[in-house]
Amino acid sequence: MKYFKLIRRNLFRNPLRAVLTLALIAFIFFFVSTLLSILQLFDRFEDQGQGANRLVVQSSISLANALPYAHEQKLREIPGVEDVCKMQWIGAYYKDKKNFFANFAVDHDRMGSVFDDYKIDPQQMKDFQNDRQGCIVGPDLMKRFGWKIGDRITLKRQIFPYDPELTIRGVYHHPVNTAALYYHMDYHQLLMNNFGQVNTFWIKIKDPSKMAAISQQIDAMFKNSEYPTETVTEKQFQASFMAMMGNIKLLFGSICTCAVFMVILLAAITMSMSARERVTEIAVLKAIGFERPLVMTLMLTEFALLTLLGGALGVFGAKLLYMIVPMGQITQGFLVGFTIFPATMLIALAASGLVGLIAGGLPAINATRMSVVDGLRRVV
Amino acid sequence: MEALVEIRDVHKVYRRDQFDVPVLNGLTLAVPKGDFLALMGPSGSGKTTLLNLIAGIDRPTRGSIVVEGREISRFSESALASWRARHIGFIFQMYNLIPVLNAFENVELPLLLTNLNKKQRREHVETALSIVALADRMRHYPRQLSGGQEQRVAIARAIVTDPTILVADEPTGDLDAKNAEETLELLHRLNTEFEKTIVMVTHDPKAASRAKHALHLEKGQLAEGSYGYEEQAAGA
Numbered sequence: 001m002k003y004f005k006l007i008r009r010n011l012f013r014n015p016l017r018a019v020l021t022l023a024l025i026a027f028i029f030f031f032v033s034t035l036l037s038i039l040q041l042f043d044r045f046e047d048q049g050q051g052a053n054r055l056v057v058q059s060s061i062s063l064a065n066a067l068p069y070a071h072e073q074k075l076r077e078i079p080g081v082e083d084v085c086k087m088q089w090i091g092a093y094y095k096d097k098k099n100f101f102a103n104f105a106v107d108h109d110r111m112g113s114v115f116d117d118y119k120i121d122p123q124q125m126k127d128f129q130n131d132r133q134g135c136i137v138g139p140d141l142m143k144r145f146g147w148k149i150g151d152r153i154t155l156k157r158q159i160f161p162y163d164p165e166l167t168i169r170g171v172y173h174h175p176v177n178t179a180a181l182y183y184h185m186d187y188h189q190l191l192m193n194n195f196g197q198v199n200t201f202w203i204k205i206k207d208p209s210k211m212a213a214i215s216q217q218i219d220a221m222f223k224n225s226e227y228p229t230e231t232v233t234e235k236q237f238q239a240s241f242m243a244m245m246g247n248i249k250l251l252f253g254s255i256c257t258c259a260v261f262m263v264i265l266l267a268a269i270t271m272s273m274s275a276r277e278r279v280t281e282i283a284v285l286k287a288i289g290f291e292r293p294l295v296m297t298l299m300l301t302e303f304a305l306l307t308l309l310g311g312a313l314g315v316f317g318a319k320l321l322y323m324i325v326p327m328g329q330i331t332q333g334f335l336v337g338f339t340i341f342p343a344t345m346l347i348a349l350a351a352s353g354l355v356g357l358i359a360g361g362l363p364a365i366n367a368t369r370m371s372v373v374d375g376l377r378r379v380v
Numbered sequence: 381m382e383a384l385v386e387i388r389d390v391h392k393v394y395r396r397d398q399f400d401v402p403v404l405n406g407l408t409l410a411v412p413k414g415d416f417l418a419l420m421g422p423s424g425s426g427k428t429t430l431l432n433l434i435a436g437i438d439r440p441t442r443g444s445i446v447v448e449g450r451e452i453s454r455f456s457e458s459a460l461a462s463w464r465a466r467h468i469g470f471i472f473q474m475y476n477l478i479p480v481l482n483a484f485e486n487v488e489l490p491l492l493l494t495n496l497n498k499k500q501r502r503e504h505v506e507t508a509l510s511i512v513a514l515a516d517r518m519r520h521y522p523r524q525l526s527g528g529q530e531q532r533v534a535i536a537r538a539i540v541t542d543p544t545i546l547v548a549d550e551p552t553g554d555l556d557a558k559n560a561e562e563t564l565e566l567l568h569r570l571n572t573e574f575e576k577t578i579v580m581v582t583h584d585p586k587a588a589s590r591a592k593h594a595l596h597l598e599k600g601q602l603a604e605g606s607y608g609y610e611e612q613a614a615g616a
Contacts, residue, residue: 002492009480284476287437288490288537289465291458372437376472 007302014274018306021270025310025352028263030318033340033348035252035259037318040341042249044176053208054114055215056237057201060230063089063240066197067227074221075201080214082206085114086185086198092155092164094145101141102180103155103164105188108134114204117174124149124170132190134169135183140328140337142171144179155181162191178337179328202234260351263307267359271303275363282367283375296368303360304353311352315345384545384577385411385434390443392429392600403429405600406443416571416578418591425597427581428549434579435468435547436460448544465493469538469576471567473550475530477522477537483509484518487536494541508536511574512566528559535566539576546570548580552587564590 012018057075059065075084088105108129111118120128120136128134137147147153147168155164166183189195203218205211215231222229232240275282285295319340327338392404403426411417411434419427432438433445436452445453447467455463470476477486487508491501509515512532522530531551538546548567552560568590570576580591588594596603 002498005485006478006481006489013480280476281478284470284472284478285489286461287435287464287470288468289461289493291461373432376437376476 003298007298007305010274010278010298010302011306017270017273021267021306022310022313024266025263025307025355026313026317028259029311029314029348029352031314032256032259032351033315033318033344034322035256036344036347037322037338037340038335039249039252040344041335041338053205053211054234055203055205055211055218055231056234057203057218057229057231058199058237060219060228063199065227066199067201067229069196069198071222071227071229072201075203075218078214078217078221080206080210082204083110083113084204085110085202087200087202088185088188088198089159089200090155090164090188091159092157094153094155097156099145101144102177104180104182105185106182108184108186111182114202116204118177119173120170128169131167131169132184132187133166135166135181136170136172137168137181138178139171139173140179141181142168144326144328160188160192164188164191176337203231260355264355264359267303267307267355268362271356271360272363275299275360275367279367279370279375283370283372286368286372287376292368296364299364299367300357300360303364304356307356307359308349308353311349311355314352315340315348319345382413383410384413384415384448385409385579386444386446387411387430387433388444388446390430390433390440390445392426392433392438393441403600404433404440407597407601409595409602411577411579413577414571414575416567416590416592417580418588418594419579419581419597420583420585420588420594421597421603426600427597430597431547431549431579431581434545435470436464465490466541467544469541469543469546471531471534471538471546471548471551473553475522475527475534475554477530477533479522482519482521483514483525483533483536486522486533487518487540490537490541504540505536508540509533511539511570512536526559527555528562531555531559531563532566535563535570539570539574544577546576546578548578550581550583552582552584560584560587 057067057071059067069086072084072086075081085107087107090103090105092103093100112120112125124136128136135153141147145153149168149170151168153166153168155166157163164183164187166181172182185198203214205214211233215233218231219229282295282299286292322339327335331338387407387409390404390407391402394401394403403424407426407430409430419430421427429438433440433453434447436447436455440453443453444451450463452460452463477483478489481489484505487505488501491504494501496504505518506515509518512535514529514532514536517525517529517533520529522533525533531554535551546567551567552563555563564587567578567580571578571592578591580587582588
């Protein structure tokens with residue numbers, strides 16, 4: 001601690017350079033923490049089905065191909081199946097195409113049983129179930145459009161030939177899925193002239209250890225039918241959605257790596273300049289008895305503090321910004337619930353400190369390796 | 381007189397690219413405790429190299445340097461640094477204060493390597509700054525001080541640990557006549573009043589005249605007419 005004053009003073013000995021370096025590092029770590037948090041948001045989306053004892057039955061041809069209602073009864077008869085809930089992706093939007101969000105038709109009377117991790121006030125659930133045009137909505141979506149329970153809303157068609165006219169009957173709560181809308185499958189079927197098809201069946205399994213076996217059994221059962229199925233766990237189902245986005249994780253990960261590499265190089269240039277300027281001072285410190293490891297520790301601490309400070313500015317700046325800016329709204333529901341997650345903050349802060357050690361390592365070694373006589377040569 | 385520093389048959393050869401450049405050629409010298417020795421000579425005569433060897437910031441190619449009975453040329457780098465912290469006070473021509481630290485903090489630097497607590501360090505620093513008559517400038521940064529004041533702060537830094545030897549390299553080389561005189565007077569006082577052993581390199585005969593003894597070096601050896609103490613004593 002007695003050396004901290006020396007470190008602190010050296011940190012800002014050239015204020016303009018220090019501020020510019022801090023700004024550069026802050027900007028890059030703002031960017032990195034944002035990308036890492038987007039990746040983490042995707043992971044959370046993928047993981048929302050982790051641990052759930054649900055299987056998703058879809059057409060083996062593609063998710064866009066529908067399955068007949070008749071499959072439902074056969075699924076119910078499989079030993080180990082506790083309940084089945086039909087669900088249809090609707091793909092409608094609110095007022096304007098930019099107001100896109102996830103909306104589904106669902107078996108209103110089975111939803112509470114199959115999706116028991118979705119919490120909803122019992123009275124609101126009852127109101128939803130009793131109103132064929134009723135719907136339940138996630139809290140972030142309510143906030144995004146300023147909706148209230150009892151509001152009548154009309155969604156605009158995109159896939160199906162009708163505009164759903166709905167009344168909000170309740171708000172569900174879920175740790176990850178906070179911005180979707182669910183309405184009655186009956187209402188959907190009515191407007192589709194009892195179409196009798198749906199794109200997914202969601203199955204609740206009594207014993208999660210038998211999920212794989214039941215999954216195989218289902219697909220074997222429909223293998224030779226007109227509507228063959230592909231049954232996956234909920235986590236696999238969510239992951240397949242992410243796969244549709246292409247290898248965005250690899251892309252974002254690569255950009256983060258490049259950004260960190262770039263900041264290492266830029267920081268190394270700054271630190272080399274700083275170390276070179278101080279060759280004589282370092283020689284003086286060594287002459288008066290500071291040992292080389294101590295001088296190197298002082299320099300590396302200074303460099304790591306500089307990058308850590310820049311990293312902290314970037315990370316906490318991003319955290320603050322995303323608390324104020326409604327990213328869900330700006331990204332049309334793509335980044336609902338977006339924030340800089342604590343794990344991301346820790347990773348980014350650790351990386352920023354490490355940048356200082358890596359970037360400053362060589363300049364510090366070079367500066368402290370020089371002999372006292374060579375360092376003082378200009379003046380001694 | 382008891383020898384504090386004994387230099388025996390010291391050679392120093394620097395390697396510059398593919399060339400060997402001999403700087404000291406079998407130099408033998410003894411510096412008694414409490415002496416104020418001026419080393420003089422033309423550029424390249426080896427006086428600064430000799431000073432660096434005495435101060436333990438360089439090593440001889442051959443020969444031995446014994447200070448207070450200890451062969452310092454055999455110390456490890458770490459041991460030598462530790463030894464310098466306890467035994468050597470440096471005074472440079474260009475003062476070499478740390479620009480981001482004020483006078484107090486500059487003087488305090490060598491004390492950071494000791495076990496003294498903050499209060500003890502403060503007492504030592506204040507004493508050292510009082511000796512150089514700069515107690516009222518302790519919060520000033522080097523850029524806020526004149527050249528003479530900077531050199532006095534540097535002297536305070538050199539004496540704050542109460543070292544065995546003060547080594548001064550052209551301490552008046554960058555000062556005007558008035559400040560040079562004040563600096564020499566201060567060194568003289570440190571030698572006479574505080575009994576500090578001082579080895580000073582200088583080109584200036586006037587500065588050398590303030591020392592108790594002056595030795596001339598030429599081509600890495602004591603010049604003709606320049607004598608070690610034994611010879612001086614014998615001749616006296």
